[in-house]
Amino acid sequence: MSQLNTKHLLGIKNLQPNEIELIFETADNFKDVLNRPIKKVPSLRDITIANVFFENSTRTRLSFELAEKRLSADVINFSSSSSSVKKGETLLDTVNNILAMKVDMVVMRHSSPGAPHFLARHIDANIVNAGDGTHEHPTQALLDTYSIREKLGDVAGKKVVIVGDILHSRVALSNIFALQKLGAEVMVCGPPTLLPKHIKELGVKVELDIKKALEWCEVANILRIQLERQKMAYFPSLREYSQYYGVNKAMLDSLKNPITIMHPGPINRGVEITSDVADSDHAIILQQVENGVAIRMAVLYLLAGITS
Amino acid sequence: MKLLLKNAYILDLASSHHKSKVDLLLEAGEIAKIEKSLSTKGAREIDLKGRLLTPGWCDLNAHFADPGFEHKEDLSSGSQLAAASGFTDVCVLPNTDPVLDSKSDLEYVMSKTAQYPVNIHPIAAVSAAASGEALSEMLDLHTAGAVAFSDGINPLRDTELVLKSLQYLQTFGGLLIDRPKDVFLSDFGQMHEGKRSTTLGLKGIPAIAEEVIIERDLQLLRYAGGRLHFSLISSAASVDLVAKAKKEGLNVTCDVGVNYLVFDDEKIPDFDTNFKVDPPYRGEKDRKALVKGLKSGVIDAIVTAHLPEDSEMKDLEFDLAAFGSTSMQTTFSVLKSIENDLPLEIAMDKMSSGPRKVLGWDIISIEVGNPAVFSMFDNDTPWTLNQSTNLSKSKNSPFFGQELIGRAVGIINRDKIFLNNNIR
Numbered sequence: 138m139s140q141l142n143t144k145h146l147l148g149i150k151n152l153q154p155n156e157i158e159l160i161f162e163t164a165d166n167f168k169d170v171l172n173r174p175i176k177k178v179p180s181l182r183d184i185t186i187a188n189v190f191f192e193n194s195t196r197t198r199l200s201f202e203l204a205e206k207r208l209s210a211d212v213i214n215f216s217s218s219s220s221s222v223k224k225g226e227t228l229l230d231t232v233n234n235i236l237a238m239k240v241d242m243v244v245m246r247h248s249s250p251g252a253p254h255f256l257a258r259h260i261d262a263n264i265v266n267a268g269d270g271t272h273e274h275p276t277q278a279l280l281d282t283y284s285i286r287e288k289l290g291d292v293a294g295k296k297v298v299i300v301g302d303i304l305h306s307r308v309a310l311s312n313i314f315a316l317q318k319l320g321a322e323v324m325v326c327g328p329p330t331l332l333p334k335h336i337k338e339l340g341v342k343v344e345l346d347i348k349k350a351l352e353w354c355e356v357a358n359i360l361r362i363q364l365e366r367q368k369m370a371y372f373p374s375l376r377e378y379s380q381y382y383g384v385n386k387a388m389l390d391s392l393k394n395p396i397t398i399m400h401p402g403p404i405n406r407g408v409e410i411t412s413d414v415a416d417s418d419h420a421i422i423l424q425q426v427e428n429g430v431a432i433r434m435a436v437l438y439l440l441a442g443i444t445s
Numbered sequence: 446m447k448l449l450l451k452n453a454y455i456l457d458l459a460s461s462h463h464k465s466k467v468d469l470l471l472e473a474g475e476i477a478k479i480e481k482s483l484s485t486k487g488a489r490e491i492d493l494k495g496r497l498l499t500p501g502w503c504d505l506n507a508h509f510a511d512p513g514f515e516h517k518e519d520l521s522s523g524s525q526l527a528a529a530s531g532f533t534d535v536c537v538l539p540n541t542d543p544v545l546d547s548k549s550d551l552e553y554v555m556s557k558t559a560q561y562p563v564n565i566h567p568i569a570a571v572s573a574a575a576s577g578e579a580l581s582e583m584l585d586l587h588t589a590g591a592v593a594f595s596d597g598i599n600p601l602r603d604t605e606l607v608l609k610s611l612q613y614l615q616t617f618g619g620l621l622i623d624r625p626k627d628v629f630l631s632d633f634g635q636m637h638e639g640k641r642s643t644t645l646g647l648k649g650i651p652a653i654a655e656e657v658i659i660e661r662d663l664q665l666l667r668y669a670g671g672r673l674h675f676s677l678i679s680s681a682a683s684v685d686l687v688a689k690a691k692k693e694g695l696n697v698t699c700d701v702g703v704n705y706l707v708f709d710d711e712k713i714p715d716f717d718t719n720f721k722v723d724p725p726y727r728g729e730k731d732r733k734a735l736v737k738g739l740k741s742g743v744i745d746a747i748v749t750a751h752l753p754e755d756s757e758m759k760d761l762e763f764d765l766a767a768f769g770s771t772s773m774q775t776t777f778s779v780l781k782s783i784e785n786d787l788p789l790e791i792a793m794d795k796m797s798s799g800p801r802k803v804l805g806w807d808i809i810s811i812e813v814g815n816p817a818v819f820s821m822f823d824n825d826t827p828w829t830l831n832q833s834t835n836l837s838k839s840k841n842s843p844f845f846g847q848e849l850i851g852r853a854v855g856i857i858n859r860d861k862i863f864l865n866n867n868i869r
Contacts, residue, residue, distance in 0.1 A: 150644060228762060249762035250635075250646040251716030270764070272646025310646055334651070338640040 141439050145257050145264040148273035149314035157318060161283055163435035164428070171207065171431060180438050181210035186242045187235045190216045190267070191228075194246055196402055196426065197267050197277070201244050204433035213240070228252060229259055236260055242441065245269075263440045271305050277401055278311035280432040282319055284425045285356055288397055293320030298350045300382065301360035301409055302331045304371070308360060308401045313341055326350035327382060330371040347382050351392055358399040359384055359410050375408055385411040389419060397421055446860060447472050447488035453498035453821075456793045459810035463790070466495060471817040474859030479813055491864075493821060496854055497789075500797040500809050501533030501818035505622075505700055506676060506748035507773065508597075509535075509565075512553065513542025518753040518838045520554065524561040526751075526836040528863035530773045531820040531853030535563055536804075538597035539570040546570035546581040548589040555590050562861040566592040571610050571621065575599050580609060587617050592804055595622035595676065598723065598752075598768075600658065602628050607662060611671035620804065622674045623662055625683070626724065630654035635764050637725040641710040647763065650725050652680035659686045666695050674803055675699035677750060679724040681734030688743040698803045699743070701735045702750035703776050704843065706783055708732070718759050718766035719843045722750070736786050739795055746799035747780070747792065749773045753839030771842045775830060777822050778849035796820075821854035828852050 138155050149157075170178055186205045190198055198214070205212045215235060232243060242263040245253050250272035257264050268274040286292050297316050303309045303325045316323045317340060324342035325332060337343055344350040351357055362378060372378050384398065398410070398420040406412045415422060448471040455462045468483035469476055509523030518526075520537075527535045537554065539545035545554065551567045558565035569591035573579045576599075583594060594614060601607050601623050610621050631654040636642050638649020659675060663686065666673045675687065678699045687699045708726040720726065738744040752769030759766050772779075780792040797820070798808040809818050828834060829848045855864035 229760070247762070249764045251763045254716045255762055270646060271648070307646060310644070333643045334638060334649070335640045335643045339643060 140442055144440065144443050145253070145266075146275050146436055146440060147253050147257060147264065147266050149275045149278050149311045149318070150273070152275075152318065154318045157279065157282070157315065160279055160432065160435045160439065161286065163439060164283055164431040167207075167434040167438070168428070168431040171427075177207055177209060179209045181205070181208040181441055183211075184241045184441055185211040185213065185239060186244060186437070187240045188212065188214045188267075189232065189235065189243055189245045190214075191245070191247045191252075192268070194267070196429075197246065200426070200429040201265075201267060201433050204430050204437060207430065208434055208437060210437070213238075228255065232256055232260060236262060242437065263443070265436060265440065268307050270307065271310075272307055273311045273314075274307040275311050276429070276433055276436060277308050278315040279436070280425055280429040281308075281312055281358060281399060281401070282315045283432055284399065284421055284428050285321075285397070287424070287428065288421055289355065292316065295321045295356060296324070296354045297321050297356045297358060298324040298326050298344070298354040299358045299360065300326045300347065300350065300384070302362055302371070303327055303336060303360070304331045304333050306360050312358060313339055324350055324353060328372050328378070347384070348388065351384070351388065351396060354396055355394075356397045356399060357384065358401070361401065361403060361405060362409050379408045383407075383409055383411065384414055386413040386417070389414060389417075395419060399425060402426070447485060448817075448857070448862070449483060449485050449488040449490045450498070450857075451483075451490060451492040452495050453493045454495050455811055456497050456499050456790050457811045458790055458794045459500075459798060459808060460812055462811055469498075469811075471857070474817055476811065476813050476815050476817050479811070493854070497793075497822040497824060498811065499793045499820050499822070500811060501856060501858060502531050502796040502820045503534035503536070503800040503804075504532050504749050504751070504773070505536050505746055505800045505803060506702070507535050507537055507751040508540060508753065508769070509537050510753055511541060516838065517755050520557050520565065521561075522836070522838045524558060524563045524565060526773055527563045528561075528856050529836050529853060529865050530776055531822060531856060532563055532773070533818050533820060533856045533858045534566060536566045536568050536592055538568055538595065539575055540597035540599070544570050544575045546573050546575065546586070548582075548585050551586060551589040551591060562856060562858050562863040564858065566590070568593045568595050568597070568622065570594070571596050571601065572606060577602050577606060580606070580613060583610075583613055583619060584616060587619055593620040593622050593674070595624070598624060600624050600626040600628055604661060604665070608665050608669055611665060611669040611673065615671050618672065618805070620672045620674055622676050623658070624676045625655045625658035625662065625678070627654040627658050630657070634725075635721065636713065637710040637727045639710055639728055641713065645715065650723070652682060652727060652731070655680055655724060656682045656686060659683055663690045663695060663697065666690075666697060671696065672805075673697045677702050677705075677724055677748070678744070679705055679727050679731060679735070681731045684734045684738040684743055688738070688741070691743065698745040700746040700748045700800070700803070701739065701744050702772070703747050703779050704750070704770065704772050705732065705735055706747070706787065707779055708843070716763045717843070718761065718763055719770055719841050719845065721763060721766055721768055722752075722770055723768035736783070739787060740791060745795070745803050747795040748800070749776055751837075753837050754841045755839055759841045769841065771837045771839050774836055775842060775844045775849060777853050778844075778851050781824070781851035782849075817857055817859055819857045821856065822851060823854050824851050826850070826852060
C-alpha cells in the first residue's frame, strides 16, 4: 500500500488498519528528517494550506503549522475564538472565502461534531480534521498510538486505559477507534457522569475505580478535564475529582508493574495528573508532542497525493 | 354535480365494500350509489383503473409556517401539497409567528383556507405564545374553531400548566396534546442517545426524556380527568406506557410520525441534517415497537410531522441545524414500502379513521349516504422526489433524490376535487 483510500482525514472511524500503518511508516521517515540538521523537505512545495481554527488551540495549531512548514507548504492561518456563525457568517462562507484565495488543503478545528464532514460535502480541497467538537481528533489518536508503538514496540495486544472525561472527549473517541483497529484492548475510567451511557457498545471495558484501572493497564492516557466543553456540572468540584481520579506518584509507585503515562495536553497540573507524574520517566508526554509533528507531516503528505 | 368514480379498489376497514373493486356515484357531495358496475349519463367520469380509494386522510401534525415563515411554506402551498399527497384534512400546529393563540389568529387561518379543497383545522396553543407559562383563552379559541390544544413543537414543561389545561379543557371536552419531552434531560441533544450518537460524538436525546413525561402526564390525567393525546411517541417503552394506561381505562391516545416507521438511528447517514428530527429516530427495536403498536391499536394515528425548513436552517453543521423534515408528500410511498410489516389497510385506517377518532369526530366510511370524502392512491408507480416534483416550498426531506414507489392520485372532498397529473 502506497497511498490512502481517502481524500480527507475526517476521523479514525473510517480508516483501515493498513492505512494507519502507512501513516506510521511515513511518519517514521519524517521523524528521521526531523532529527537531521536540515529539517525541511520540498514535498509540498506550491501547496497552500489553510489552518482554520474556530476554537482555541495552541499546540495542535503550532504542530500543524510546523509540519506544513517542514514540508515547504505555503501556510495561512485563520483563527476565530468563537464560531463566526454567531457573527452572521456561515462556516461555508468563511471557508469558501479562504478557498477563493486558491487554497489546496484545509486543516480545521471546529466546535461542531461533523463540521469537517459538512465541509467535505461542499468544497473541493483536502480536509484534515483537527478536532470537531466532541466527535473526533484523528491526528491526536494517530500520534498517541504511534507513541505507544514507539515506546512498547507494538500496539496490538496492549492494554490501554483512557482516564477522565470520556463523554466530552474527541481524543477518547478517536483513540478508542485507533487502538481497536490496531488490536489493543481498551478500557475507559472516570466518574459515571463523564462516561457515555452506551460506551460499552463500542467494545471497551468500563472501570470506575482508577486504582483498578491502572493496575490492569500497560498504558494510561490521562485526559484533560474539559471544563469549557461541559454544559452543566458533571462532577461536584475539581478538588474532589483530583482526589479520586487524579493520578499521583504514590498511586503509580503502588502498582505491581510500571505503566506508561500519556496526556494529550494541555495539562492541568494537580488536577488530572500531578507534576511529579507528568515530569517522571513513566510519562511520554513530550514524545507525543514531538511525534505529533511527524504524524501530521505524514498525513498532509499522503493526502496531498490524492486530489481526485 | 354528479361524479362517477369507476373501478375504485376500496381499502376501508369500516366499509362493507372493503377490498372490493366498485363504481361509485357521487351526488351533491355524498355517496349516492356503490355497485359493481355503474353508468350514468351526464356525470363526470373518473376511471381509477383499480387504484386505491380510502376515506379522506387526516393529518394531526403539520407545520404550514403561515403566518410568519412563509418562505418555508404557506397555507396555500401547504394545502396544495396536502391535496396532492392525498389529505382531505390537515390540522396545523400553532408554532407560527405570531403563535396561534387568539381568536383572530385562527380566523386568519380559517378564512384564508375556506375555499381550498383541503380542510385546514387549526390546533391552538395551550399557553399564550406557546411559551408554557399562562393559559391561552381556550374557551374562546374553541368557539373560534380550534380542534385541539397543543404548544406544538414545544413540550409542556410546567407540570401545573398540564394539570390546569386538563381541568380547564373539560368545560367543553377539549383535547390536550403534549409532545412528551423532558427539556432538561434532552437539553442540547442532537439525536437518539445510543451507540450511534456515541460514535458520532453527538449529545444524545435519551428515550427516557420522553418516557418520564408520559408517566408524569398519565399521573396528571388520572388525577384530573380530561382527554390527553401524546404527539409523536418514539420509543418502545412509550408504547408500553400508553398500552397500560389504555388498559386501565384512561382517556388517552397517541400518534407516531410516518418516517419513524422506516428510519432508525443506525440508518442515519453521517451528519445528514435532513435526518435531524425531534423526537429523534430511535433504535431498530423502538421502530419495530411503533409498527407493532399500530397493529395492536395502542397507537391511534400516523401523522406526517411535516416541518419545512429552509437551507439557511438546514445546510449547517449538525448541532446548529434546525430539527424537522418535510414528509407529507412521501407519506404514501413510506407506508407502501413497509406494507409487509404494516398491512396497507391498517396504515390507511391510521391515516383516516384513527386521527378522526382522536379528535372525537365521526369516521366517514365508504358507504351509501355518507359524505364523499376520499383519498386516492396509485399503488405501484415509481417516482423520484426532486426539484421538479417537490411540492413543498422547502426541500428538507430525507428522501430527496430517491426513487419511491406509489403516490397519491388526489382527493375528493365533497364537491371539491383535486387530481394530480398522473390521473388526468
